[in-house]
Amino acid sequence: MKLTIFHLYPDLLDLYGDRGNVLALAARCRWRGIDVEIRRISLGEEMDFSEADILFLGGGSDREQSLLVQDLSTRSSELKAAIDDGLVMLTICGGYQLLGLYYQTGDGKKIPGLGILDFYTIAGNKRLIGNVIVEMAPELLSSVSGNILRQTDGVEVFNTMVGFENHSGKTYLGSELNSLGRALRGYGNNGEDLQEGVWYKNVFGTYLHGPLLPKNPHITDLLLGLATKRKNPAYQLEILGDSLEKAAHHAVIERFLT
Numbered sequence: 007m008k009l010t011i012f013h014l015y016p017d018l019l020d021l022y023g024d025r026g027n028v029l030a031l032a033a034r035c036r037w038r039g040i041d042v043e044i045r046r047i048s049l050g051e052e053m054d055f056s057e058a059d060i061l062f063l064g065g066g067s068d069r070e071q072s073l074l075v076q077d078l079s080t081r082s083s084e085l086k087a088a089i090d091d092g093l094v095m096l097t098i099c100g101g102y103q104l105l106g107l108y109y110q111t112g113d114g115k116k117i118p119g120l121g122i123l124d125f126y127t128i129a130g131n132k133r134l135i136g137n138v139i140v141e142m143a144p145e146l147l148s149s150v151s152g153n154i155l156r157q158t159d160g161v162e163v164f165n166t167m168v169g170f171e172n173h174s175g176k177t178y179l180g181s182e183l184n185s186l187g188r189a190l191r192g193y194g195n196n197g198e199d200l201q202e203g204v205w206y207k208n209v210f211g212t213y214l215h216g217p218l219l220p221k222n223p224h225i226t227d228l229l230l231g232l233a234t235k236r237k238n239p240a241y242q243l244e245i246l247g248d249s250l251e252k253a254a255h256h257a258v259i260e261r262f263l264t
């Protein structure tokens with residue numbers, strides 16, 4: 007098995023260690039003997055989405071967002087087709103916001119998004135900052151525990167996602183879209199409806215930095231499981247020992263939820 011990860015705009019979108027998500031994906035591939043190629047692609051460079059198994063977009067400031075949306079919007083219909091074909095994507099904060107209809111900055115300027123998913127983001131006058139604990143949506147949990155990872159005795163399935171948020175954008179999902187879950191702590195999408203992130207086909211958007219994946223190995227494996235199954239439906243991800251990752255995950259919950 008070989009996976010190709012496209013890391014888009016790594017020089018522009020890398021807030022709060024978002025690059026660590028790509029490192030976590032690559033590490034969990036290597037530990038299983040899966041070959042992994044990371045392609046760093048930036049402004050003006052060629053990208054053929056049919057060559058990608060996982061596409062990653064990190065977070066960035068408003069300025070960087072408006073710069074690269076012009077670049078990426080020239081490929082939005084190709085990207086939408088790849089998403090509808092099951093491309094696995096993880097997008098964080100500014101990268102997540104880009105998938106939507108628009109981002110309205112604090113001074114009222116509307117930065118158009120790629121318009122691939124039905125949501126919009128409006129900058130509020132207060133930054134939403136802090137640690138976040140999300141109770142994952144049951145449908146999402148069942149894909150982590152059921153279809154993707156083999157259920158074996160002793161494999162603990164997390165029902166939470168932990169991370170750190172820092173954004174002024176407040177995101178409002180269209181009624182047809184699912185969130186990743188409910189914020190038990192923190193603001194999530196907008197600080198009003200308690201929803202966090204978005205989930206559409208194999209695309210996941212979230213406000214969680216941290217970076218997200220090292221402390222959430224079940225999410226890493228969800229992405230790897232979806233990507234490997236897309237290449238070979240019979241492929242089963244090997245279960246890895248997760249004691250350090252679990253300790254890090256539970257430390258956040260103990261510190262910030264109890």
Ligand code: GLN
Pocket residue numbers: 021064065066067068071098099100101172173174175176
């Ligand atoms: N510029 C966006 C906001 O503040 C995204 C920030 C980020 O990626 N952390 O909402």
